[in-house]
Amino acid sequence: MPLTIPREEYMEQGHTACAGCGAALSMRYMLKAAGPKTALAIPACCWSVVPGEFPATNLKVPLLYTPFAAAGAAISGLREGLDAQGKEDYNVFAFAGDGGTADIGLQGLSAAMERGHNVIYIMYDNEAYMNTGIQRSGSTPYGAWTTTTPVGMKRDFKKQNKKFVADLMIAQNVPYVATATIGYPEDLERKISIAKSIKGPKFIQILSPCPPGWYHNSADTVKISRLAVESKVFPLYEFKNGKFSLFKPSKTARLTDYLSLQGRFAHLKEDEIKVIEESVNERWSYLLKKEQS
Amino acid sequence: MTGNEAVAAGVKLSNVKVIAAYPITPQTTIVEKLAEMVANGELNSKFIEVESEHSAMSAVTASEMTGVRSFTASSSHGLLYMHEALHWAAGMRLPLVMTVVNRAIGPPWSIWGEHTDSFNQKDTGWLQMYCETNQEAMDSILLGYKIAENNKLLLPVMNMLDAFTLSHTSEPVEVRSHSTAADYLGELELESKMDFNNPAGYGSIVPPDGPFMEMKKDMRDSMYNATNAIKKEITTFNDLFNAELPGLTENFMMEDADYALITLGAISSTAKYTIRKLRERGQKVGLIRLYFYRPFPGEEIVKAVKGLKGLGVVERNLSFGQRGPTFEDVATAIYGRVDVPMRNYVVGLGGRDVRVKDYELMFENLVEGNNEIEWVNVGAK
Amino acid sequence: MPFLPITYASTSTKILSSWRTSKPVIDYTKCTRCAICWKFCPDVAIDLVVDSSLKSPNEKFSSLEAPSIDYDHCKGCGICETECPFGAIEMVREEE
Ligand SMILES: Cc1ncc(C[n+]2csc(CCOP(=O)(O)OP(=O)(O)O)c2C)c(N)n1
Numbered sequence: 171m172p173l174t175i176p177r178e179e180y181m182e183q184g185h186t187a188c189a190g191c192g193a194a195l196s197m198r199y200m201l202k203a204a205g206p207k208t209a210l211a212i213p214a215c216c217w218s219v220v221p222g223e224f225p226a227t228n229l230k231v232p233l234l235y236t237p238f239a240a241a242g243a244a245i246s247g248l249r250e251g252l253d254a255q256g257k258e259d260y261n262v263f264a265f266a267g268d269g270g271t272a273d274i275g276l277q278g279l280s281a282a283m284e285r286g287h288n289v290i291y292i293m294y295d296n297e298a299y300m301n302t303g304i305q306r307s308g309s310t311p312y313g314a315w316t317t318t319t320p321v322g323m324k325r326d327f328k329k330q331n332k333k334f335v336a337d338l339m340i341a342q343n344v345p346y347v348a349t350a351t352i353g354y355p356e357d358l359e360r361k362i363s364i365a366k367s368i369k370g371p372k373f374i375q376i377l378s379p380c381p382p383g384w385y386h387n388s389a390d391t392v393k394i395s396r397l398a399v400e401s402k403v404f405p406l407y408e409f410k411n412g413k414f415s416l417f418k419p420s421k422t423a424r425l426t427d428y429l430s431l432q433g434r435f436a437h438l439k440e441d442e443i444k445v446i447e448e449s450v451n452e453r454w455s456y457l458l459k460k461e462q463s
Numbered sequence: 464m465t466g467n468e469a470v471a472a473g474v475k476l477s478n479v480k481v482i483a484a485y486p487i488t489p490q491t492t493i494v495e496k497l498a499e500m501v502a503n504g505e506l507n508s509k510f511i512e513v514e515s516e517h518s519a520m521s522a523v524t525a526s527e528m529t530g531v532r533s534f535t536a537s538s539s540h541g542l543l544y545m546h547e548a549l550h551w552a553a554g555m556r557l558p559l560v561m562t563v564v565n566r567a568i569g570p571p572w573s574i575w576g577e578h579t580d581s582f583n584q585k586d587t588g589w590l591q592m593y594c595e596t597n598q599e600a601m602d603s604i605l606l607g608y609k610i611a612e613n614n615k616l617l618l619p620v621m622n623m624l625d626a627f628t629l630s631h632t633s634e635p636v637e638v639r640s641h642s643t644a645a646d647y648l649g650e651l652e653l654e655s656k657m658d659f660n661n662p663a664g665y666g667s668i669v670p671p672d673g674p675f676m677e678m679k680k681d682m683r684d685s686m687y688n689a690t691n692a693i694k695k696e697i698t699t700f701n702d703l704f705n706a707e708l709p710g711l712t713e714n715f716m717m718e719d720a721d722y723a724l725i726t727l728g729a730i731s732s733t734a735k736y737t738i739r740k741l742r743e744r745g746q747k748v749g750l751i752r753l754y755f756y757r758p759f760p761g762e763e764i765v766k767a768v769k770g771l772k773g774l775g776v777v778e779r780n781l782s783f784g785q786r787g788p789t790f791e792d793v794a795t796a797i798y799g800r801v802d803v804p805m806r807n808y809v810v811g812l813g814g815r816d817v818r819v820k821d822y823e824l825m826f827e828n829l830v831e832g833n834n835e836i837e838w839v840n841v842g843a844k
Numbered sequence: 845m846p847f848l849p850i851t852y853a854s855t856s857t858k859i860l861s862s863w864r865t866s867k868p869v870i871d872y873t874k875c876t877r878c879a880i881c882w883k884f885c886p887d888v889a890i891d892l893v894v895d896s897s898l899k900s901p902n903e904k905f906s907s908l909e910a911p912s913i914d915y916d917h918c919k920g921c922g923i924c925e926t927e928c929p930f931g932a933i934e935m936v937r938e939e940e
Pocket residue numbers: 214215216217237238239266267268269270271296297298299300301302307
């Protein structure tokens with residue numbers, strides 16, 4: 171049977187991600203599309219540990235570890251350093267968590283995109299600071315339990331809505347912006363390939379379910395990723411040369427199908443789910459309008 | 464040529480390929496000058512107009528990692544903002560050079576000279592050099608790359624010059640010959656650079672039983688062991704360019720001195736002037752100027768202070784709750800080897816003048832003062 | 845040269861089978877060789893092999909590349925079982 175994604179692996183076995191890690195799939199797919207002529211920068215996040223301890227590394231591309239806030243600056247430096255040697259045909263990727271992207275690294279990301287370096291910034295979005303043990307980030311959705319938004323007597327789960335970094339990048343008019351998730355590897359591959367073909371800055375946000383952080387069964391990682399799209403919680407969209415297009419899934423799912431598989435939402439009462447539902451719908455119509463305008 | 468212009472000229476001589484910098488007074492004119500040189504095609508370098516100093520250091524760390532000579536400059540709050548990234552550059556063993564125009568740290572705001580900014584970075588694994596003149600500021604860039612890129616060292620170099628007194632003040636500077644400089648430095652050949660044929664992780668996590676301590680020890684050993692190579696390199700540099708760089712330290716009228724001061728940077732010039740004056744009056748006084756602060760020139764100091772009756776360590780920075788760091792480092796270097804009464808003088812914070820009469824007072828105090836730390840030119844006197 | 849913090853060695857020699865509480869077992873008589881399990885394994889622990897000795901639903905499939913679990917690297921997440929459209933994979937509890 172023909173394979174639907176490239177056969178070549180640039181991520182080796184033996185890494186230290188948890189069983190069922192969505193971010194490991196993100197890396198695996200990203201590198202398949204990126205290929206061997208790729209320099210990678212990874213700031214502090216799960217993936218600064220996952221490749222393995224000294225003296226090992228599980229990636230078949232050079233990987234520069236950087237400070238937490240430094241992914242945007244590091245890819246700028248890698249790009250200019252390579253270009254200064256005439257190596258314009260090498261790809262430069264950042265692979266950063268949602269904390270390193272939406273929070274501490276946002277300034278560096280925004281500036282790198284604004285300067286217009288020929289780079290691809292991948293945000294693997296597991297919707298919290300997982301490496302430090304599940305603390306909320308700007309990208310954590312409303313309603314989620316985390317260790318810094320614990321559900322005590324006062325029902326102090328995260329009360330703020332998710333910050334959609336891809337939207338910010340569109341607002342900045344970055345030449346190519348996309349959202350993706352690991353449940354659709356072919357779509358993810360396609361988006362990385364498009365990103366590679368465009369000169370200038372590119373940004374892709376990949377929803378990457380995290381079994382320990384979302385309190386879900388490790389077997390459900392891929393399923394949850396698809397449910398996120400089918401329930402419209404995590405819409406897939408592309409912004410290319412100023413044109414916005416929204417993916418409308420042929421199969422739809424109820425919001426509760428998505429929420430009920432995840433312990434981080436287990437505490438939610440009906441009215442609280444309603445709040446989520448409303449904001450999901452509101453966002454969907456906002457995106458539809460965006461597509462039409 | 465102002466100090467900042469001299470620095471830019473030094474960068475041009477060094478054939479730097481990537482520059483990333485963020486403006487801050489009094490470093491700004493370095494950034495402007497370099498941007499202008501790149502725009503004119505005078506300097507064939509990439510110029511990354513970063514949005515912060517943390518990004519400046521992170522960007523040049525990454526570009527240097529690809530194997531090209533890279534440069535940045537900062538001051539004061541900008542330098543503090545880089546602190547994390549400074550460790551990263553040194554820990555990755557990257558031979559970067561950066562210029563620091565020394566400026567005070569707020570609050571309250573002050574844009575004027577003192578050394579606290581770079582003293583706060585002395586433990587980051589960077590070599591540190593303090594310039595006395597604009598000529599030195601230029602030469603130290605070239606020398607800095609030469610030393611940093613030595614395969615046995617591979618540590619970054621921080622060059623300091625004082626705010627305004629050097630950065631914005633014109634002095635005669637001889638621009639070194641371009642072709643000689645190009646031959647002297649050559650192209651950067653970084654063996655540890657990113658290699659696509661042999662992909663690696665650069666900075667992977669090391670567990671407690673892994674070689675983390677060994678790597679840190681190697682950094683420290685490399686820096687310590689570099690002193691001979693640095694001295695040799697300075698001699699070569701002086702011969703080649705007909706230059707007058709001192710050694711790790713400069714001894715001024717120390718041969719028969721009874722009392723001496725230790726200084727760093729531009730304030731040393733006034734100290735020398737004062738010493739000449741006092742010598743005319745028959746006082747046996749001298750000066751040790753520390754050109755290098757990291758690696759710390761302990762052996763040079765031990766040799767120079769033997770036989771002194773009093774040694775004053777002049778400190779243009781501050782440590783709260785302890786004496787100044789230079790005093791501490793000098794005391795540590797001579798401990799158990801030379802017995803000299805020592806005093807510590809805090810001077811010139813926030814751009815405060817350090818005048819001839821201040822140095823006179825320090826020498827007076829050395830002869831008859833008490834053992835307390837002394838504040839010079841402070842408060843109602 | 846200084847002691848550099850640079851890592852080259854591969855991680856594929858690391859054996860991770862102790863991470864598992866259950867392991868995926870493929871029933872080749874149900875396996876259509878669609879490679880979906882291969883595609884979704886986060887640990888790159890499913891190889892595609894041509895092995896005519898493996899059973900198959902019928903002749904047609906026996907010459908195709910079949911999935912083969914690499915038990916040294918499988919962490920037992922169960923994604924392959926969830927994603928197999930043909931119910932050909934079953935998670936079996938590891939013996940203590
Ligand atoms: C400057 C700095 N602050 C804090 C940390 C601690 N830290 C390391 S990873 C991390 C969270 C990372 O979260 P995210 O970017 O979402 O990646 P994830 O761990 O979820 O994969 C934090 C807070 C750090 N390494 N550096």
